[in-house]
Amino acid sequence: MMQIHKTITEIKTELSQTENVTKITFWIFLYKRTNKIHTQILFWCILIIASILRFAQFTSLPTGINQDEASAAYESYALLTRGTDRWGNKFPVYFPSWGSGQSVLQSYLNIPFIKLFGLNTFGARFLPTLLSVLTLIVLYLLVKKLFNARTGLLAMLLLSITPWHIMLSRWGLEANLLPFFLLISVASLVYCYTSSARKALLPFSLIFLALSCYAYGVGILIIPEIAGLYFLIHHKTILTYKTGFLLSLGIFLLLTAPYLLFILDNNILHYTPTFITHLPFTIPLLIGNRINQINDGHNLLTTNIRFLTSGFRDDAIWNNLDWFQPLGLVALPGAALGVYYSLKKHGDATIFVIWLIATLPLFFLVPLNINHGNAIFVPLVALSAIGIGGMYSDIRHRKTKRLFLIVVLAITLSYSGLFCSDYFTNYNSYISYMFNDGLDQVLLTTKEQTAPGEPIYVSDWIPLNYVYLLYFFHIDAQDFQQHSSVITVDGTYEVLNYRNYYFYPAESQLRSASSYIAILKGSEQISCRSHQVLYSQGVWTVERCNNR
Numbered sequence: 376m377m378q379i380h381k382t383i384t385e386i387k388t389e390l391s392q393t394e395n396v397t398k399i400t401f402w403i404f405l406y407k408r409t410n411k412i413h414t415q416i417l418f419w420c421i422l423i424i425a426s427i428l429r430f431a432q433f434t435s436l437p438t439g440i441n442q443d444e445a446s447a448a449y450e451s452y453a454l455l456t457r458g459t460d461r462w463g464n465k466f467p468v469y470f471p472s473w474g475s476g477q478s479v480l481q482s483y484l485n486i487p488f489i490k491l492f493g494l495n496t497f498g499a500r501f502l503p504t505l506l507s508v509l510t511l512i513v514l515y516l517l518v519k520k521l522f523n524a525r526t527g528l529l530a531m532l533l534l535s536i537t538p539w540h541i542m543l544s545r546w547g548l549e550a551n552l553l554p555f556f557l558l559i560s561v562a563s564l565v566y567c568y569t570s571s572a573r574k575a576l577l578p579f580s581l582i583f584l585a586l587s588c589y590a591y592g593v594g595i596l597i598i599p600e601i602a603g604l605y606f607l608i609h610h611k612t613i614l615t616y617k618t619g620f621l622l623s624l625g626i627f628l629l630l631t632a633p634y635l636l637f638i639l640d641n642n643i644l645h646y647t648p649t650f651i652t653h654l655p656f657t658i659p660l661l662i663g664n665r666i667n668q669i670n671d672g673h674n675l676l677t678t679n680i681r682f683l684t685s686g687f688r689d690d691a692i693w694n695n696l697d698w699f700q701p702l703g704l705v706a707l708p709g710a711a712l713g714v715y716y717s718l719k720k721h722g723d724a725t726i727f728v729i730w731l732i733a734t735l736p737l738f739f740l741v742p743l744n745i746n747h748g749n750a751i752f753v754p755l756v757a758l759s760a761i762g763i764g765g766m767y768s769d770i771r772h773r774k775t776k777r778l779f780l781i782v783v784l785a786i787t788l789s790y791s792g793l794f795c796s797d798y799f800t801n802y803n804s805y806i807s808y809m810f811n812d813g814l815d816q817v818l819l820t821t822k823e824q825t826a827p828g829e830p831i832y833v834s835d836w837i838p839l840n841y842v843y844l845l846y847f848f849h850i851d852a853q854d855f856q857q858h859s860s861v862i863t864v865d866g867t868y869e870v871l872n873y874r875n876y877y878f879y880p881a882e883s884q885l886r887s888a889s890s891y892i893a894i895l896k897g898s899e900q901i902s903c904r905s906h907q908v909l910y911s912q913g914v915w916t917v918e919r920c921n922n923r
Contacts, residue, residue: 425535439810475663507544530760577619600733663866712762
């Protein structure tokens with residue numbers, strides 16, 4: 376009996392233990408499931424709010440259109456309709472544009488959107504705005520993989536409400552593609568090198584890094600360092616998968632070969648070898664050197680020290696508002712902590728530190744502003760999230776943890792709220808003059824009131840004034856090439872006229888005509904015997920100038 380009783384007791388004990396294990400397992404499952412649901416809810420809330428901040432009124436805020444933005448969009452239109460850029464170069468790997476060149480990736484990627492939506496601000500801005508939202512998703516996935524979902528959400532939130540990224544996302548400057556392509560490049564490296572299917576994925580690991588060469592010119596100063604430093608931490612993987620690694624280099628060189636030929640022509644040979652002229656794409660020989668142009672008038676050391684000490688600010692109203700820091704208040708101190716926690720974890724967790732180190736050549740070679748230095752900002756925001764997440768994990772006291780997170784989020788959200796309030800309420804009044812708001816209506820009104828063959832002067836106070844004509848009137852690229860007069864001045868293409876449109880007030884055809892129409896900007900005035908105001912709105916005045 377005692378043996379039976381003992382056996383029954385043991386069975387009860389085992390059942391009780393099994394029941395406890397089952398309960399613990401259930402509660403662990405429920406906890407994980409609840410956390411997963413909370414993570415998904417937060418992810419979608421952040422993504423929806425970020426999308427609203429980027430897509431709301433994006434065709435009219437900023438109002439008007441920037442000359443570089445119009446130039447890139449028109450190149451998409453020219454490639455779509457003629458298979459050339461505006462100067463007649465067949466599928467160029469770099470646009471000559473105004474003389475010293477413009478990167479091509481945005482214009483090529485934008486072709487389907489220009490086809491679908493037309494040559495307008497929607498077509499010009501939809502792709503950059505979409506990519507800015509995708510940047511948030513890629514950042515979340517990468518930080519989540521390297522650290523945890525909480526830190527990934529924090530990185531996504533911080534970038535989504537960062538003033539710099541909100542402003543960058545809402546207009547179509549081709550340079551603004553670089554942060555996205557560098558981010559997806561480092562994400563591709565991490566996923567390919569750490570995946571269980573790395574043998575199959577490794578050959579494709581450098582594709583996005585190769586495409587980054589075509590996103591913006593300064594990328595060439597960053598890309599080799601990112602790849603080289605990452606290969607150092609994965610040298611054992613490379614030795615194990617030599618074939619995949621060599622294939623990745625081969626694909627990288629194949630994709631970058633046109634760009635490397637462009638560098639060879641323009642920076643080493645300074646002429647185009649005959650074999651290059653037989654390629655199915657154009658390697659243009661530029662008439663101006665972009666590095667020399669952007670360095671002209673700048674003291675490199677002074678400019679970059681000022682840029683650093685100001686919190687990465689510049690004087691351009693299209694890049695920042697005067698009274699707001701581009702990265703907010705917590706990004707820089709948070710990034711310093713992020714460097715510590717990234718290095719502490721080692722391995723792929725250091726990818727954002729690697730990226731940041733890779734940008735150091737910019738400080739010694741390029742006079743920095745927000746456009747030239749935009750590759751710096753995403754790793755700083757990511758490191759800030761890593762630093763804040765690391766501090767949160769290290770704080771032992773639960774109430775102190777919560778207080779720390781509440782204070783950080785309160786500062787960040789309040790600052791961003793003030794920025795958004797000013798941006799969405801007042802920004803158009805700041806930017807309208809610089810982005811030539813209303814010029815489309817002025818050109819249309821002028822065209823309607825001009826007599827056949829009457830010359831039209833388009834204010835040379837408008838940077839790249841002829842580009843706006845091409846953009847707003849959807850001018851055929853071949854017609855522009857055949858009916859325009861172009862000279863080169865100090866490494867820049869100067870378009871004197873296109874048909875009856877003239878772009879400098881001193882042109883002899885304007886002075887010799889009995890009358891002509893003048894589109895004037897701001898306080899600009901022209902000399903003529905008498906004039907008649909035909910249209911006046913905001914900063915624009917349209918006059919008929921009578922010479923006799």
